[in-house]
Amino acid sequence: MSAGRADGLFWALFREEWRLHADLFGGRRFAAFPAFVTLLAAAALYGLHVVGTPLADSLAGLHALVFVFGLQTGAVAFVSSDALDSLLGDVTLLLSSSRTLPVSERRIYALFLLKDALYYSLLFLAPLALAVAGVGVATGRLDLVVRAPLLLATLAGTFSLGLATTLVGIGLGRRGVVGRVLLAGCVLGVVGALWKGVPVVAYSPYGVFATFDPLRAVVALVTVSGAGVLGWWLFDPDHERRARTTRDRFDALSERLGDPLAARSLLELHRSGGGVVKVVVSTAIVAGVAVALLELVSRVVGEPPAPAIALGAILALTAFTTYNWLTQFDSLEEYRTLPLSVGDVFRAKALGFALLLPVGGAGYLATALYVGVTVVELAVGGVLFLGVSAYLFGVTVLLAGVEPNEFLFDTVLFATFTLCVVVALVPVLVAGLVLPLTATLAAGVVAESLLLGAVGVLALRRAAPRWEARLLHDS
Amino acid sequence: MDENESPAVRLDGVHKRYGEVVALDGLSLSVDRGELFGFLGANGAGKTTTIKLLTGQRTPDAGSVSVLGRDPSDDPVETRRHLGVLPEREDPPSFVTPREYFAFVGRVRDIDEETLDARIDGWTHRFGFRDQLDTLCTDLSRGQRQKVMITASFLHEPDLVFIDEPLANLDPVMQERLKAFLVDYTSEDNTVFLSTHHVDVAEGICSRVGILRDGRLADDRRPDDEDGRLLDAFFDGVRSE
Structure with missing residues (x-):
């Protein structure tokens, strides 16, 4: 392929990504998404600054989040084709052009990687860098404005590193036992180096931003490019899994639950990539964030007097991630070829959600025990966890039906959902972090939990007719 | 009328x-x-x-x-x-097997187990996919998935x-x-x-x-x-x- 043709394909891939997102997530409204990202990130960073978090810590966290985003983007694009099919429906991407056109597979994959790096840098990372510059102006840290281009470069490097790491992982994971042993060796090597205090992070893109030095910059650049080339070289786009067979588990599960739809949902969750472990990992991440937040608050304003309340509120956010996993393969359209109503589908999802709720509950319990709370605090926080979980579940179903991932890119939906979360969570979160657990506060928290639970149930009831009408009158 | x-x-x-x-x-x-x-x-x-x-x-x-x-x-x-409905662009759910999907459709459509088994038997014979009954649908070929969808739309023998x-x-x-x-x-x-x-x-x-x-x-x-x-x-x- 000539350079000109490669250039044309690169921009075609770029345009395709934009149209895909615009088509999936709110049409023209998607154009407002970068501005929304800037505002949200600026508000979050400024808020953290106001409560005493050093900006350096926030920027380290920002790089960590971007790395995880890179990992996830790679996983969705290259591994989870089922998730992609479920999300996009019956679409064909330019990525598969090599099957029908005289284009080398490896070249198109290389262009695809470069396109992802540039696309997400412009759409997500540049708004983040802009948000940091804005916060720099607001807080008198004008050096952050000057360093905004460097920040954009290191965020792009971090994202690309995440993307490349996924490719290396997939490539090794698909190369039999030797590949998997090598993969495990790599993971253990990195973890061991971090454990032993080897300054790995100092030579990452983040390290370059934290303390700029030409040597670090060169090492980081070589690391990111090397990981990209290695991932590209190891990745086999033609990899085909052998057909998997399994014994019938549906009948027994359906019998036990009394709901075939719920049984099917849980089976799909269990058998898809990552299985139920996905739910556990999501909960563990939220639990980790909750504990980190409490430690941060302890450093800034002293030991929170009622941490169980804050933990109950934060861990209830797992309701959203759990529902996301539970609906990963769903589309209301599919069920409408069977004698099933939208209400039947939502009822089944509610049952599946209730059965997975103990995972979030275990996360709450574990963090509460780790932090150390009294039995009364534990009980009050537990009630709050249940109330907020029911509320978030109901609100999510009402707003997004069975496609909660739409929140991620539909600006209006995301803003509405964020508002619903803020209204419910902020009062109890603040109360839990600054007020001692008196009988009055406990009664107030329990009352709010019951109220939120009731709102959740009402939202769920309202969701069925809303979505039924929306589908019927689609025009 | x-x-x-x-x-x-x-x-x-x-x-x-x-x-x-x-x-x-x-x-x-x-x-x-x-x-x-x-x-x-x-x-x-x-x-x-x-x-x-x-x-x-x-x-x-x-x-x-x-x-x-x-x-x-x-x-x-x-x-x-x-009714039976076979949409043009619809696949069976990815992470259940054809046998499980038919059982799902059977339950939703209130088909008793014996009748369901007999009809599945008839369709797997007609289409020759008995060996794929316990394979995850995501691992079936397009043609095999189409056979599953056709079977599912006729399982209750609709008017x-x-x-x-x-x-x-x-x-x-x-x-x-x-x-x-x-x-x-x-x-x-x-x-x-x-x-x-x-x-x-x-x-x-x-x-x-x-x-x-x-x-x-x-x-x-x-x-x-x-x-x-x-x-x-x-x-x-x-x-x-």
Whole structure:
């Protein structure tokens, strides 16, 4: 392929990504998404600054989040084709052009990687860098404005590193036992180096931003490019899994639950990539964030007097991630070829959600025990966890039906959902972090939990007719 | 008119738009019970929209729709209980096996276990996919997934079935078997509403054919009518566009 043709394909891939997102997530409204990202990130960073978090810590966290985003983007694009099919429906991407056109597979994959790096840098990372510059102006840290281009470069490097790491992982994971042993060796090597205090992070893109030095910059650049080339070289786009067979588990599960739809949902969750472990990992991440937040608050304003309340509120956010996993393969359209109503589908999802709720509950319990709370605090926080979980579940179903991932890119939906979360969570979160657990506060928290639970149930009831009408009158 | 005497399908002056796009523009059509009705039309002619209206998945902007004597939008769930539906672009769920998917459909449609097993047996024999019954659907070929979807749409032996391009991805032997089955199925007073753009298929097996053009019924004939070949009628419309 000539350079000109490669250039044309690169921009075609770029345009395709934009149209895909615009088509999936709110049409023209998607154009407002970068501005929304800037505002949200600026508000979050400024808020953290106001409560005493050093900006350096926030920027380290920002790089960590971007790395995880890179990992996830790679996983969705290259591994989870089922998730992609479920999300996009019956679409064909330019990525598969090599099957029908005289284009080398490896070249198109290389262009695809470069396109992802540039696309997400412009759409997500540049708004983040802009948000940091804005916060720099607001807080008198004008050096952050000057360093905004460097920040954009290191965020792009971090994202690309995440993307490349996924490719290396997939490539090794698909190369039999030797590949998997090598993969495990790599993971253990990195973890061991971090454990032993080897300054790995100092030579990452983040390290370059934290303390700029030409040597670090060169090492980081070589690391990111090397990981990209290695991932590209190891990745086999033609990899085909052998057909998997399994014994019938549906009948027994359906019998036990009394709901075939719920049984099917849980089976799909269990058998898809990552299985139920996905739910556990999501909960563990939220639990980790909750504990980190409490430690941060302890450093800034002293030991929170009622941490169980804050933990109950934060861990209830797992309701959203759990529902996301539970609906990963769903589309209301599919069920409408069977004698099933939208209400039947939502009822089944509610049952599946209730059965997975103990995972979030275990996360709450574990963090509460780790932090150390009294039995009364534990009980009050537990009630709050249940109330907020029911509320978030109901609100999510009402707003997004069975496609909660739409929140991620539909600006209006995301803003509405964020508002619903803020209204419910902020009062109890603040109360839990600054007020001692008196009988009055406990009664107030329990009352709010019951109220939120009731709102959740009402939202769920309202969701069925809303979505039924929306589908019927689609025009 | 008694529900059992009414036509299997009737549309009267039906309009449907999607934004600026007119999908159906006063479509009127009637299909009697026991017919194998071929619904022909070019891409985007409105065939899929028509099926969505008839199966209670959408409501018309204007006009009336009747399926087995009832308006599907009055009670879509109850209507679909009596219908089989094979959408054009739908796969079975990825992470269940065909056996589990049939069990799921059986439960949703209240088919007793013994009857269900017998029917699954018949279909796996007809389509030769007994060996794939316990394979995850995501690992099946496109043709095998199509066989699963066809089987699922006939499991409850409905009085009326809407099938959209059922022969897609099937090999020639399986295509012939399915065509023979469809003819046989309608001989027992069941109705098949076959949406396709394969004129030869419609000509070969359908008892009557309607040609949809610009959201209206442009032609309605029996394949053996003497006023010209079906293929000519179909292409006449395409040429005139």
